[in-house]
Amino acid sequence: MALTRDFRDTIKARAASDAAFRAALLSDAVELLLSGDVETGKAVLRDFINATVGFERLAELVGTPPKSLMRMFSAKGNPRADNLFGIISRLQQETGVHLAVAAA
Numbered sequence: 001m002a003l004t005r006d007f008r009d010t011i012k013a014r015a016a017s018d019a020a021f022r023a024a025l026l027s028d029a030v031e032l033l034l035s036g037d038v039e040t041g042k043a044v045l046r047d048f049i050n051a052t053v054g055f056e057r058l059a060e061l062v063g064t065p066p067k068s069l070m071r072m073f074s075a076k077g078n079p080r081a082d083n084l085f086g087i088i089s090r091l092q093q094e095t096g097v098h099l100a101v102a103a104a
Contacts, residue, residue, distance in 0.1 A: 008050060015051035022052060023097045030088065030099055039075065045088075046073040052095045061090045 015022045025048040032041030049058055049069075059066040064083070072079035072087075079087075092098050 012051045042073045
């Protein structure tokens, strides 16, 4: 399902002004990935990227072309684990949102 520009702008505005919202977006994306819901996890991570650093800046940070990153997080994308965790690490550094893993 394609997102409307209004929705993307709303997410971006909220992420810019609300640190807890940014943290929740990244946390939710990683939790979804870890639970096996990769499709939804990639979609939420894509929203987080668009709302925070953007694909152009992320491409500079990780040394991967922006179009490749966009494909990784598309519905049919299949990022390798090293790419995915490298991207999450860079996103944490760039946005100041740091996740911790705990056993439940």
